[in-house]
Amino acid sequence: MSPIPQERAVALLQSTELFGGLHEEVLRTVATDAIERRFGKGEVIFQEGDPAEALLVLVEGIVKVYVVSARGGEMVLATLRPPGSLGEVSLLDGGPRSASAAAIEPTTVLALARSTFLGLIDRERSVADAMLRASGHLLRRLTGQTADLVFLDLEGRVAKLLASMADERGVRVDGELTLDLGVTQNDLAAMVGGSRQSVNQILHALAAKGIIRLEHRTVFVVEEDALRRRAT
Amino acid sequence: MSPIPQERAVALLQSTELFGGLHEEVLRTVATDAIERRFGKGEVIFQEGDPAEALLVLVEGIVKVYVVSARGGEMVLATLRPPGSLGEVSLLDGGPRSASAAAIEPTTVLALARSTFLGLIDRERSVADAMLRASGHLLRRLTGQTADLVFLDLEGRVAKLLASMADERGVRVDGELTLDLGVTQNDLAAMVGGSRQSVNQILHALAAKGIIRLEHRTVFVVEEDALRRRAT
DNA sequence: TGTCGTCTGTGACATAACTCACACCAGCAG
DNA sequence: CTGCTGGTGTGAGTTATGTCACAGACGACA
Secondary structure, three states: OOOOOHHHHHHHOOOOOOOOOHHHHHHHHOOOOOEEEEOOOOOOEEOOOOOOOOEEEEEOOOOEEEEEEEOOOHHHHHHHEOOEEEEEEEEEEHHOOEEEEEOOOOEEEEEEEEEHHHHHHHOOOHHHHHHHHHHHHHHHHHHHHHHHHHOOOOOHHHHHHHHHHHHHHHEEEEEEEEEEOOOOHHHHHHHOHHHOHHHHHHHHHHHHOOOOOEEEEEEEEEEEEHHHHHOO | OOOHHHHHHHHHOOOOOOOOOOOOHHHHEEEEEEEEEEEOOOOOOEEOOOOOEEEEEEEEEEEEEEEEEOOEEEEEEEEEEOOEEOOHHHHOOOOOOEEEEEEEHHHHHHEEHHHHHHHHHHOOOOHHHHHHHHHHHHHHHHHHHHHHHHHHOHHHHHHHHHHHHHHHHHHEEEEEEEEOOOOOOOHHHHHOOOOHHHHHHHHHHHHHHEEEEEEEEEEOOOOOHHHHHOOO
């Protein structure tokens, strides 16, 4: 069930925020307990309300964390790439999953059983510390997102999203800041709390103003300053 | 600077989520290090971006935690009453204050210096656990609030707010569920991410439907079920 | 008891953003 | 190559909610 090379698992854990500080020896025992799981494109990893058995560490792929409304709406809370982890909240308080998660691209994760993780927290001070810091970080991110929903109009939120995506994963191709979105406009819309159509219009409006250029599923940021200004 | 009776301070700490499990002996040393501070109505306790020196435990009064926009808008993230604490996020990750806080009513707090709190976390496993659980709880509350902003219309959010306030602090007065708001419509509006005027209209619309009755600054919940249904 | 400032009530008006509806395009499966 | 399926582009019409502009009420304090 877990044919991932142990060396690779250890290296992976080491690159995460949560386990970064641990000695290799400890990581090896953790890696031994971990189970690898794979998910196809679009496959659901867990759903809001499920009992939480594990913390998941991303090995490869893209995952969206989201909540759904009674009427089928979807709000994306975060989209994660390696190295990253998901399922922290349930581990923190022992409750059921607070949101759903699905693979946007084929992805593989390492699942750490709740019990081994709790044991680790007990024995390794640095894991508990990292956990506290990580949750502080999550809290900050979320309050920012909430504030944006109230204070910014949809165009502002789209601009902000593009800017932060460009920061994280933008690439300069002969002088031009290039961003492969990696998600559909539907996902984009769910990230900013808008409708797909409106987001589409806004994308083209930004392009019409010369702030960005659109192509395939990638965005060229022409006027980075203007984009950032529009996000304020 | 700290003329609060030690016995009272200990009792207070014991009633909080964070320190509830501690031995009286430990609490006494904590109480010794705590400093009492008072704030008048409307006074700002700390502001977003301030360096964080302390965790605050509410002794008396009402506090709102909020963020402000560049254009002066205000979004209330939480309104707290004793027993409760504020300033957790900065303590978790050592960063600056992630939001502002102000007294809605005259309030007094116990300030625990960051250093003593961190020491406590180190020595007392139960505090670290409580901290992790508390942050999980905060995270859940915030993701719920974010989802509501996206999924519910303003009337839904107002209904939900009233319902949860009634749960927490509603009183039955000869059969009728009575809720003293304790905040202005302005604050109400900032809690649901709407304008004061719209919230006012919605309050009266709910009253017109016979779901609630308005008086002074208090709300009588006539049709609790209808209120809850409207909040879905 | 009067006065001032804050809070509340209400209307007219503007507009951002949603829904519905549909056409087009591209990539993949057969 | 051909036909789907899912993603993208675009318009018309509707609506929720914000803004502006007041008036009246209340309560705190002089």
